[in-house]
Amino acid sequence: MRQSQAFLHTLRDDPSDAEVVSHRLLARAGFIQKLAAGVYSYAPAMTRVLQRVSQIVREEMNRAGAQEVLLPILQPKEIWEESGRWERYQKGGQLFSLTDHKGAEMCLVPTAEEAVTTLVKRSIASYRQLPVNLYQIHTKFRDEIRPRFGLMRGREFIMKDAYSFDADEAGLRESYAKMRVAYQRIFERCGLKFTIVQADAGAIGGSTTEEFMVNADTGEDTILVCDGCNYAANVEKAESKLPAGETGGEPKPMHLEATPGDKSCEQLSKRFSLAVSRMIKTVLFRAVYAEREETVAVLMRGDLDVNEVKVANALGALAVDLADDVRVRAATGAEPGFAGPVGIKPGVKVLGDLSIQGMTNFLCGANKTDYHLLDVNFGRDVAMPEVRDLRKSKGGEGCPKCASGKLGETRGIEVGHIFQLGTKYSKAMSALFADDQQVQKPFVMGCYGIGVSRVAAAAVEQNHDKDGIVWPAPIAPWQVHVICVNPEDASQREAAERCERELEAAGFDVLHDDRVKVSPGVKFKDADLVGLPVRVVAGRDAKDGVVELKVRRTGAMAKVKLDAVTAEVKARLGA
RNA sequence: CGGGGCGUGGCUCAGCUUGGCUAGAGCGCAGCGUUCGGGACGCUGAGGUCGGAGGUUCAAAUCCUCUCGCCCCGACCA
Numbered sequence: 151m152r153q154s155q156a157f158l159h160t161l162r163d164d165p166s167d168a169e170v171v172s173h174r175l176l177a178r179a180g181f182i183q184k185l186a187a188g189v190y191s192y193a194p195a196m197t198r199v200l201q202r203v204s205q206i207v208r209e210e211m212n213r214a215g216a217q218e219v220l221l222p223i224l225q226p227k228e229i230w231e232e233s234g235r236w237e238r239y240q241k242g243g244q245l246f247s248l249t250d251h252k253g254a255e256m257c258l259v260p261t262a263e264e265a266v267t268t269l270v271k272r273s274i275a276s277y278r279q280l281p282v283n284l285y286q287i288h289t290k291f292r293d294e295i296r297p298r299f300g301l302m303r304g305r306e307f308i309m310k311d312a313y314s315f316d317a318d319e320a321g322l323r324e325s326y327a328k329m330r331v332a333y334q335r336i337f338e339r340c341g342l343k344f345t346i347v348q349a350d351a352g353a354i355g356g357s358t359t360e361e362f363m364v365n366a367d368t369g370e371d372t373i374l375v376c377d378g379c380n381y382a383a384n385v386e387k388a389e390s391k392l393p394a395g396e397t398g399g400e401p402k403p404m405h406l407e408a409t410p411g412d413k414s415c416e417q418l419s420k421r422f423s424l425a426v427s428r429m430i431k432t433v434l435f436r437a438v439y440a441e442r443e444e445t446v447a448v449l450m451r452g453d454l455d456v457n458e459v460k461v462a463n464a465l466g467a468l469a470v471d472l473a474d475d476v477r478v479r480a481a482t483g484a485e486p487g488f489a490g491p492v493g494i495k496p497g498v499k500v501l502g503d504l505s506i507q508g509m510t511n512f513l514c515g516a517n518k519t520d521y522h523l524l525d526v527n528f529g530r531d532v533a534m535p536e537v538r539d540l541r542k543s544k545g546g547e548g549c550p551k552c553a554s555g556k557l558g559e560t561r562g563i564e565v566g567h568i569f570q571l572g573t574k575y576s577k578a579m580s581a582l583f584a585d586d587q588q589v590q591k592p593f594v595m596g597c598y599g600i601g602v603s604r605v606a607a608a609a610v611e612q613n614h615d616k617d618g619i620v621w622p623a624p625i626a627p628w629q630v631h632v633i634c635v636n637p638e639d640a641s642q643r644e645a646a647e648r649c650e651r652e653l654e655a656a657g658f659d660v661l662h663d664d665r666v667k668v669s670p671g672v673k674f675k676d677a678d679l680v681g682l683p684v685r686v687v688a689g690r691d692a693k694d695g696v697v698e699l700k701v702r703r704t705g706a707m708a709k710v711k712l713d714a715v716t717a718e719v720k721a722r723l724g725a
Numbered sequence: 726c727g728g729g730g731c732g733u734g735g736c737u738c739a740g741c742u743u744g745g746c747u748a749g750a751g752c753g754c755a756g757c758g759u760u761c762g763g764g765a766c767g768c769u770g771a772g773g774u775c776g777g778a779g780g781u782u783c784a785a786a787u788c789c790u791c792u793c794g795c796c797c798c799g800a801c802c803a
Contacts, residue, residue: 159735159753160733160764161737161752162736162737162752162753163738163751164737165736166731166736166737166738166796167795167797168750169796169797174795186795187795187796242728267747298797300731315737372777412803431803432801432803433802450801450802455802472801472802473801474800474801478803482803485803486803487803488803489803490803515803542802594751635762637763638761638762647764669761669762669763669764669765670762670763671761671762671763671764671765673762673763673766674763674764675763675764678765687762689762690762
């Protein structure tokens with residue numbers, strides 16, 4: 151490709167609205183352009199990257215036995231009501247819905263369980279036709295509460311979604327295992343460093359589920375990884391050994407103490423010279439269910455934090471969020487900051503974290519403004535609530551799986567997510583097949599997503615330097631950047647053209663900067679920004695049949711005879 | 726949803742407080758010339774309903790109201 155002809159327009163300045171590196175560099179290098187919040191146009195260079203990622207995805211999905219389809223992204227409300235997701239997703243405010251000219255409601259879909267289940271149930275009637283795994287690479291829509299970080303959290307994005315249908319759980323586990331392997335191969339082939347973590351199923355549903363996280367400090371997800379074994383989990387899901395707290399000793403009489411203005415454990419710790427782990431904080435939530443809401447009080451040892459996802463799962467709620475002041479006052483009869491289990495209003499559901507077991511003589515809120523209770527004891531002063539693991543694990547805590555490992559806390563970008571769905575959708579949508587006894591059974595499903603556009607952004611997050619992008623070779627828009635320093639010099643022009651011709655003949659995608667009257671500095675700066683893995687510079691040595699070869703990532707530079715260019719480029723690309 | 730900020734050529738921004746001549750700069754773009762290995766220089770030039778609507782005024786980019794869009798922060802761990 152001749153750069154003089156290419157639709158590739160770099161920007162001299164950083165776009166003012168770009169916050170994260172990938173957004174800034176992709177916009178500046180002319181790969182993407184914003185059209186609306188969370189909605190981007192992909193220029194040719196970006197399209198090439200997406201095609202490369204897609205091609206890798208396609209090859210590995212096909213290798214794993216999946217078959218490609220294209221499902222509608224504009225879908226009728228009916229099938230979403232069948233699965234029960236219409237109301238839930240609309241309530242969550244993340245579903246783009248619209249009304250057609252005759253008043254029928256439709257939506258732009260975030261995932262395609264309904265459509266694929268419909269497709270399969272009308273086609274497959276027998277266990278003998280199973281298993282099947284169908285996938286597509288298609289645009290998806292989510293009306294994000296707050297789109298941000300460029301391609302990282304867009305409202306429109308490209309996703310590969312796959313759906314497996316098996317006759318039983320064992321088949322599902324097999325399909326899932328195949329996908330897991332395929333995903334590992336995909337991200338390895340994309341040249342990304344990633345971690346597989348246990349995850350929470352969230353709105354999609356299902357049991358076993360793992361996420362593929364690209365390691366990046368700017369990631370939106372926090373992950374905990376054991377340094378001693380292979381345990382790794384998203385913080386939403388992570389467990390850990392309970393850190394030791396101070397013991398309270400033999401029960402003493404409970405007493406009420408004035409604590410004007412002390413709303414935090416730290417303030418109380420100071421006032422009473424009491425370890426924070428001797429306190430129980432009572433965190434009030436609003437739990438939302440399909441048909442109702444309730445107030446829930448979670449009792450947590452003072453030095454630990456509540457994991458809201460675990461609370462929602464323990465309750466079977468659609469969502470939980472922190473109670474607002476009105477709800478807090480209704481539940482406690484006091485201003486926020488003084489909630490406690492003793493004397494909390496009836497109707498408030500109380501749940502305890504495992505950490506409160508065995509605590510004695512603890513401090514907690516008195517449900518009375520400016521008062522706390524000291525030396526409170528379960529059984530005597532207040533009933534022991536049902537306890538569950540509701541704690542948010544943190545880096546530095548002990549691994550839940552092995553004896554001596556410690557959890558490290560890092561961040562990641564979720565680029566893939568695989569689920570063992572089970573029969574949630576097939577049951578709801580009456581997607582049935584006959585088994586060998588002619589018994590009608592629901593398909594056992596799995597679903598598997600990869601954020602294709604997010605993979606490209608994550609690759610930039612993970613691979614860049616101060617000068618620009620450093621594309622991993624397998625997903626670079628072109629592998630080689632031939633730069634003709636001065637095309638008006640015949641020897642330079644001929645050398646560059648020869649390199650382009652021979653490299654393309656050898657199967658490489660080449661971008662040839664043949665622009666006339668563009669200064670060398672501009673060409674080099676642009677090349678750094680665009681970030682192709684190998685650069686071939688035809689410059690002042692061209693008259694002697696010599697060009698320079700430079701590796702973008704390392705900066706390593708070598709002078710190479712024209713005859714050897716193809717071989718040398720091959721060596722550097724590992725091809 | 727709450728709070729804050731911003732909308733002025735393709736991009737980055739100044740001008741607005743205190744209303745007043747043909748609305749500015751840099752970059753980019755076009756032409757000419759000089760340059761030619763890390764975002765060169767000179768000259769000439771094109772390009773703007775100042776987000777939109779309404780209002781105040783002799784006069785509005787500037788003041789007021791409404792509206793649309795975009796960005797950031799937050800959603801209170803008691």
